[in-house]
Amino acid sequence: MNPLGVAVVPPEERASPFARFDLPRLLLVVVCVAIGIFLILPIFIVIPISFSSAKFLQFPPPGWSLQWYQAFFSSPAWMNALKTSATIAVPTTILATLLGTAAALAMIRSKFPGATLINAVIMAPLIVPLIIAACGIFAVFRIWGLIGTIGGLILAHTALAIPFVVVTVSASVRTVDQRLEQAARGLGASPLVAFRRITLPLILPGVLSGALFAFVTSLDEVIVSLFISTAQVRPLAVQMWSDVRGAIDPTIAAVSTLLFGFSLGVLLLVSLMRRPSR
Amino acid sequence: MATTRQLADQPEVGALAPTSLGRMRLGTTALVLPASLFLLITFVYPVGLLLLRSVSFPTWGIENYATIFQETIYLRVLANTVVISGAVTLITLLLGYPYAYLMATGSPLTQRAMAFVVLVPFWTSILVRTYAWLVLLQRRGLVNRTLEWSGLITEPLDLVHNRIGVYIGMTQVLLPFMVFPLFAVMSRIDRSHLQAASNLGAPPTQVFIRVFLPLSLPGVIAGVLLVFILSLGYYITPALLGGPRDIMIAQLIQEQIGEFGEWGIGAALATVLLIGTVLLAALLNRFIKLDRIWGGQT
Amino acid sequence: MSSGSGIPAAVAGHGDLQIRNLRKTYSNVIAVDDVSLTVHQGEFLTLLGPSGSGKTTTLMMIAGFVPPSGGTIVLGGRSLTVLPPHKRDIGMVFQHYALFPHLTVAQNIAFPLEMRSLRKSEVERRVQAALDLVRLPDFGARYPRELSGGQQQRIALARAIVFEPSLLLMDEPLGALDKKLREHMQLEIKTIHHDLGVTVIYVTHDQEEALVMSDRIAVFNHGKIEQLGSPSDLYDRPATPFVADFLGESNFIPATVTAVEMHGLRLRYDRADLVANVAPAVAVGDNVTVTVRPEKTLILPVEAPGSERIGRENWICGTIADVVYLGESRKYLVHLSGGVTLIARQQATSIDMPMLQPEQEVVVGWHANDCVVLPGQSEAGAEVTSAGAEAREMTTRGVA
Ligand SMILES: Nc1ncnc2c1ncn2[C@@H]1O[C@H](COP(=O)(O)OP(=O)(O)O)[C@@H](O)[C@H]1O
Ligand SMILES: [Mg+2]
Numbered sequence: 001m002n003p004l005g006v007a008v009v010p011p012e013e014r015a016s017p018f019a020r021f022d023l024p025r026l027l028l029v030v031v032c033v034a035i036g037i038f039l040i041l042p043i044f045i046v047i048p049i050s051f052s053s054a055k056f057l058q059f060p061p062p063g064w065s066l067q068w069y070q071a072f073f074s075s076p077a078w079m080n081a082l083k084t085s086a087t088i089a090v091p092t093t094i095l096a097t098l099l100g101t102a103a104a105l106a107m108i109r110s111k112f113p114g115a116t117l118i119n120a121v122i123m124a125p126l127i128v129p130l131i132i133a134a135c136g137i138f139a140v141f142r143i144w145g146l147i148g149t150i151g152g153l154i155l156a157h158t159a160l161a162i163p164f165v166v167v168t169v170s171a172s173v174r175t176v177d178q179r180l181e182q183a184a185r186g187l188g189a190s191p192l193v194a195f196r197r198i199t200l201p202l203i204l205p206g207v208l209s210g211a212l213f214a215f216v217t218s219l220d221e222v223i224v225s226l227f228i229s230t231a232q233v234r235p236l237a238v239q240m241w242s243d244v245r246g247a248i249d250p251t252i253a254a255v256s257t258l259l260f261g262f263s264l265g266v267l268l269l270v271s272l273m274r275r276p277s278r
Numbered sequence: 279m280a281t282t283r284q285l286a287d288q289p290e291v292g293a294l295a296p297t298s299l300g301r302m303r304l305g306t307t308a309l310v311l312p313a314s315l316f317l318l319i320t321f322v323y324p325v326g327l328l329l330l331r332s333v334s335f336p337t338w339g340i341e342n343y344a345t346i347f348q349e350t351i352y353l354r355v356l357a358n359t360v361v362i363s364g365a366v367t368l369i370t371l372l373l374g375y376p377y378a379y380l381m382a383t384g385s386p387l388t389q390r391a392m393a394f395v396v397l398v399p400f401w402t403s404i405l406v407r408t409y410a411w412l413v414l415l416q417r418r419g420l421v422n423r424t425l426e427w428s429g430l431i432t433e434p435l436d437l438v439h440n441r442i443g444v445y446i447g448m449t450q451v452l453l454p455f456m457v458f459p460l461f462a463v464m465s466r467i468d469r470s471h472l473q474a475a476s477n478l479g480a481p482p483t484q485v486f487i488r489v490f491l492p493l494s495l496p497g498v499i500a501g502v503l504l505v506f507i508l509s510l511g512y513y514i515t516p517a518l519l520g521g522p523r524d525i526m527i528a529q530l531i532q533e534q535i536g537e538f539g540e541w542g543i544g545a546a547l548a549t550v551l552l553i554g555t556v557l558l559a560a561l562l563n564r565f566i567k568l569d570r571i572w573g574g575q576t
Numbered sequence: 577m578s579s580g581s582g583i584p585a586a587v588a589g590h591g592d593l594q595i596r597n598l599r600k601t602y603s604n605v606i607a608v609d610d611v612s613l614t615v616h617q618g619e620f621l622t623l624l625g626p627s628g629s630g631k632t633t634t635l636m637m638i639a640g641f642v643p644p645s646g647g648t649i650v651l652g653g654r655s656l657t658v659l660p661p662h663k664r665d666i667g668m669v670f671q672h673y674a675l676f677p678h679l680t681v682a683q684n685i686a687f688p689l690e691m692r693s694l695r696k697s698e699v700e701r702r703v704q705a706a707l708d709l710v711r712l713p714d715f716g717a718r719y720p721r722e723l724s725g726g727q728q729q730r731i732a733l734a735r736a737i738v739f740e741p742s743l744l745l746m747d748e749p750l751g752a753l754d755k756k757l758r759e760h761m762q763l764e765i766k767t768i769h770h771d772l773g774v775t776v777i778y779v780t781h782d783q784e785e786a787l788v789m790s791d792r793i794a795v796f797n798h799g800k801i802e803q804l805g806s807p808s809d810l811y812d813r814p815a816t817p818f819v820a821d822f823l824g825e826s827n828f829i830p831a832t833v834t835a836v837e838m839h840g841l842r843l844r845y846d847r848a849d850l851v852a853n854v855a856p857a858v859a860v861g862d863n864v865t866v867t868v869r870p871e872k873t874l875i876l877p878v879e880a881p882g883s884e885r886i887g888r889e890n891w892i893c894g895t896i897a898d899v900v901y902l903g904e905s906r907k908y909l910v911h912l913s914g915g916v917t918l919i920a921r922q923q924a925t926s927i928d929m930p931m932l933q934p935e936q937e938v939v940v941g942w943h944a945n946d947c948v949v950l951p952g953q954s955e956a957g958a959e960v961t962s963a964g965a966e967a968r969e970m971t972t973r974g975v976a
Binding site for chain 2: 024028029031032035036038039040042043045046049057059098099100102103105106107109110112118121122124125127128129130131132133134135136137138139140141155156158159162166191216219220222223226227237240241244245252253256259260263264266267270271
């Protein structure tokens with residue numbers, strides 16, 4: 001009867017006779033389904049292409065094969081890129097999670113002079129356009145001799161990943177009642193023990209999603225990596241970038257499918273971890 | 279008596295007192311140092327150095343700014359950037375508003391499902407998404423083939439390597455950033471306000487226009503600012519899906535520095551972009567705390 | 577204060593709200609269970625009951641925000657059940673006022689008038705009249721957040737009546753105010769009700785508020801109406817232990833009927849013989865509950881001369897367990913010999929009235945007219961008592 005039967009009648013009542021002939025709402029649902037399709041369906045297109053038997057990009061695929069996965073796993077360039085990405089992403093994740101978690105604890109748990117400034121420094125990578133970061137880091141890393149090194153890529157990726165860890169962990173630190181830790185201290189636990197036995201287990205889901213966030217940030221990062229990588233040290237995303245730009249070869253569909261599957265897995269993991277804290 | 283003493287020992291009261299709790303407090307504060315120092319060295323310093331080059335390269339002075347604000351090629355890119363960002367912001371608003379509305383007023387199950395749909399692209403590598411669009415939108419791509427097959431067109435349309443491609447790609451990438459703040463604000467609108475309007479005689483459309491819409495305005499402003507800010511500095515999607523006439527400022531910076539070694543011009547462009555971004559971000563921060571946007575995705 | 581039950585049948589009819597067999601079930605809860613009720617035109621009727629008893633749900637069904645699972649609602653001969661909320665023409669004051677935060681006070685009050693397409697000058701005139709009525713004539717330009725709780729309450733009231741609805745619903749409108757202001761607003765709402773002659777359905781869980789304001793009260797419990805009647809009906813002749821306990825304080829004494837007489841009953845509790853001047857449908861040998869209000873009792877030391885006992889038919893012996901000093905009165909907890917604890921309240925008529933002490937042997941007496949006999953003897957009685965106490969406690973907390 002009205003799009004606001006919606007808002008006026010509580011959601012539990014939606015299935016009632018009141019909402020039965022609700023044309024505007026039906027239209028709204030149709031529009032939203034279309035938007036949903038626009039958001040995710042294009043991504044799924046890479047899956048059938050990756051299993052295509054054609055020699056070049058063709059849709060629908062004339063037949064099915066695993067040739068592009070074979071091509072991916074037997075290509076030295078791709079395998080090298082995969083290895084490079086893993087070598088960068090794992091240390092980045094550890095470093096960013098440690099630094100970010102510590103910073104989040106401090107920022108939520110204590111007030112200190114200059115907090116606004118420090119907050120700005122830590123959140124800067126979220127605001128500063130990546131192209132600016134990339135040029136700046138490129139300039140400095142040239143001076144420091146870090147271009148084309150694994151170490152350089154780790155440092156750059158860690159910088160970009162820290163704020164994501166901080167926001168994720170902050171959100172869960174906020175939900176933990178600080179008096180729990182104080183109670184543990186009152187019962188004789190040292191500060192470290194109180195943190196490890198009480199606070200850490202409670203914020204662990206947040207820390208883990210922060211770590212996943214950091215890992216994905218490193219894996220997917222393109223722009224900064226483009227500037228500071230070389231043909232020898234070239235992460236997966238940069239390899240993909242040059243392939244997407246160049247000839248369209250379905251190997252990239254196979255890589256995309258693998259990455260997409262990985263993202264979906266991460267997303268499910270993150271939403272599973274969030275649930276208990278809600 | 280005992281109670282008073284215990285109270286005095288509470289950290290809220292004696293935050294920096296030299297008690298053991300006070301020391302712990304200082305220890306906690308110190309935890310912010312490693313990350314801050316790390317970012318100062320690997321992020322703030324590099325960005326600062328870049329900005330400095332806008333006035334120091336090749337020689338000291340403001341010629342670089344004079345150049346970018348006088349020569350048409352630069353001005354055209356600046357204009358392009360604002361126009362494309364504005365258009366993308368408008369499109370995401372038009373799509374995001376109904377989406378967030380249904381999400382905010384739907385059952386918990388609808389809400390979960392719709393949030394998931396927005397989060398999938400959010401978590402998927404931008405290269406994967408852009409590649410998918412390339413496949414779909416090219417002249418022999420799925421979209422053109424479907425349209426031809428259905429008889430709607432006889433000649434394939436140019437959907438990519440032009441403005442259309444940029445709009446489609448960027449809209450998909452940035453729509454989540456419109457939906458999150460809109461949803462956050464809409465879901466906090468008290469239903470009793472809508473009931474009151476209805477009770478006072480407002481038909482559904484009036485309830486929407488006169489009560490829901492104004493109450494959702496902070497979310498609209500936040501979403502618009504956020505998407506606009508992110509669009510301004512966008513690089514990958516316009517670079518891959520756009521054509522030579524759709525160059526945005528980020529591509530120009532990349533070209534100047536990465537290809538021509540024109541550090542001065544590139545840095546001046548970067549400074550302009552950063553100033554715009556920071557000003558808008560400061561404005562945005564008044565409507566919605568930035569960390570809430572990234573922190574509240576599920 | 578007019579007595580609602582006294583509205584002549586001839587007047588009742590055209591403007592009445594008739595609720596028949598109204599039900600609302602959620603997947604696993606029965607929120608409202610077969611409620612039937614007629615609210616007369618111009619009447620002030622209160623739905624009173626503990627939290628969760630279905631008052632709000634009933635009100636929301638009348639306003640049209642909750643579709644009933646069954647039953648009918650008819651206002652002035654017109655069925656409301658199929659009308660959407662905005663066509664019902666019912667004023668409502670929401671629990672937390674629901675003033676539009678983005679509109680000024682004047683715009684809030686003008687809202688229903690604009691929805692009815694009134695001329696601009698007429699809107700302005702009526703808005704000002706409504707502001708005058710709630711005695712905030714100069715507040716039109718403010719925003720709701722710039723008002724105190726009491727002022728917001730008045731604006732919400734002004735907005736609900738400015739379009740002259742024939743029925744006004746109020747859901748715990750004073751719940752968020754402190755005690756002083758509540759009492760003041762109670763009187764003000766009564767005055768406005770009187771002046772406008774609008775029918776009011778008022779929801780509260782505060783029994784005092786209900787007693788002060790209402791023509792009639794419907795006591796809700798578990799989605800049902802336990803009793804419907806004027807305040808004095810409910811207070812003096814409660815039909816169930818729940819009502820006796822929820823409105824004011826009550827003592828419950830289990831007893832056995834020993835004789836049924838023309839105008840009353842003879843009963844026995846422990847070693848005491850009691851009389852009650854009521855005649856409910858009970859027979860000799862039945863187990864019943866005698867209820868008596870603490871303030872209707874007289875408490876005397878056992879050694880008091882017999883002359884002081886004259887005039888009260890019922891006397892029970894006991895021991896004082898506790899004394900609570902309440903300023904204008906004293907409250908005694910008395911352990912009766914049969915194991916029941918009784919509450920007796922005495923006005924402090926003069927300062928030097930002797931205070932009875934704990935452990936003292938006493939007798940507690942009351943008139944045969946001052947007790948009500950309820951059928952059945954309750955384990956349930958005890959349960960109801962605690963539920964009532966809880967509800968009262970909540971009322972108190974609500975005030976704080
Ligand atoms: N939307 C709903 N979904 C499920 N149960 C509800 C809903 N609304 C009310 N109830 C239940 O119905 C009962 C009556 O609620 P309500 O009418 O709000 O009581 P009151 O206003 O007297 O406190 C309660 O048990 C409550 O939990
Ligand atoms: Mg209620």
